[in-house]
Amino acid sequence: MVLRMENVTKRFGAKTAVDHLSLHIDSGEMFGMLGANGAGKTTTFRMMIGLFEPNDGEVSWNGIAPQSLEARTIGYLPEERGLYPKLKVMEQMIYLGRLRGLSKQEAVAEVDAWLERFHIPHYRKAKVENLSKGNQQKIQFIAAVLHRPQLLILDEPFSGLDPINVDLLKKAVVNLKNDGTTIVFSSHDMKHVESLCENLCIMNEGKPVVHGKLSDIKRTYEKRKLHIRADFSLSFLENFDGVLQMTNGAEETTLELRDETVAEAIFGQLRDLGYVRHFSVEEPTLHDIFIEKVGQPYA
Numbered sequence: 001m002v003l004r005m006e007n008v009t010k011r012f013g014a015k016t017a018v019d020h021l022s023l024h025i026d027s028g029e030m031f032g033m034l035g036a037n038g039a040g041k042t043t044t045f046r047m048m049i050g051l052f053e054p055n056d057g058e059v060s061w062n063g064i065a066p067q068s069l070e071a072r073t074i075g076y077l078p079e080e081r082g083l084y085p086k087l088k089v090m091e092q093m094i095y096l097g098r099l100r101g102l103s104k105q106e107a108v109a110e111v112d113a114w115l116e117r118f119h120i121p122h123y124r125k126a127k128v129e130n131l132s133k134g135n136q137q138k139i140q141f142i143a144a145v146l147h148r149p150q151l152l153i154l155d156e157p158f159s160g161l162d163p164i165n166v167d168l169l170k171k172a173v174v175n176l177k178n179d180g181t182t183i184v185f186s187s188h189d190m191k192h193v194e195s196l197c198e199n200l201c202i203m204n205e206g207k208p209v210v211h212g213k214l215s216d217i218k219r220t221y222e223k224r225k226l227h228i229r230a231d232f233s234l235s236f237l238e239n240f241d242g243v244l245q246m247t248n249g250a251e252e253t254t255l256e257l258r259d260e261t262v263a264e265a266i267f268g269q270l271r272d273l274g275y276v277r278h279f280s281v282e283e284p285t286l287h288d289i290f291i292e293k294v295g296q297p298y299a
């Protein structure tokens, strides 16, 4: 399933929530959406699944409008979790499975397998309202995947989970991807996007400010961080051409450089000055790129 969003704009009254967004997500890909609160991620997801119509532009999956896809094709984990608190887990999952075209037996088999995988088979008959927040989230995740969708859209799937459950869910997501599911997800933790996605989009005020392959984005982002530990004073580097910022830690000096050629120039000079214990150039993190492009740390 290939997703194409061409020049998509969505307005709510005077507010432009998504502004001329073009995206291309390939079949079987895991795609990350980043953006501060209100950047337009959820609105984008809702257009991907046909809940919202764009004011301008087009959305299609394999050339088909999302509204025309079969219910079985899409799985969606909404940001606002929407389970029925009074219903028992299995009853509720059977109901949702039936809505997506599964028989009762198929739904029960899928749900039992997922409950085992998530180490919560004993909650089969529990009311949702009696589960912890993290376990409710696992149930909500199961609701999004029990019909084995080809496209899975996960809005903040890891928020509110402890590290063990984050790992459990991450593994599940990676397995689904390896089985061929196309996955789009948003996360407020850039490390999740960095570890899971080859391709991503950073949105800011409805506009895509960075979009493409993570490795290409990092390569074309010129700024580098340089870490040095030396047995002599490095104070002369403060005014070195291409050094944008210098921070002296207890053991190590960290420099922000205009680009990697500055590191080479510094390296050439240090060799003649004394013993250098450590010299390393760091690739930019997604966090660095986000701050540069969006102008503020991620909320």
Ligand SMILES: Nc1ncnc2c1ncn2[C@@H]1O[C@H](COP(=O)(O)OP(=O)(O)OP(=O)(O)O)[C@@H](O)[C@H]1O
Binding pocket: 012, 015, 016, 017, 035, 036, 037, 038, 039, 040, 041, 042, 043, 044, 079
């Ligand atoms: N149904 C709506 N009616 C009016 N305005 C809306 C509606 N949905 C979203 N908006 C506005 O559109 C903008 C983008 O919202 P959206 O929920 O897509 O952002 P987001 O990136 O998902 O944010 P968050 O990380 O906080 O979930 C916001 O300013 C929001 O207030």
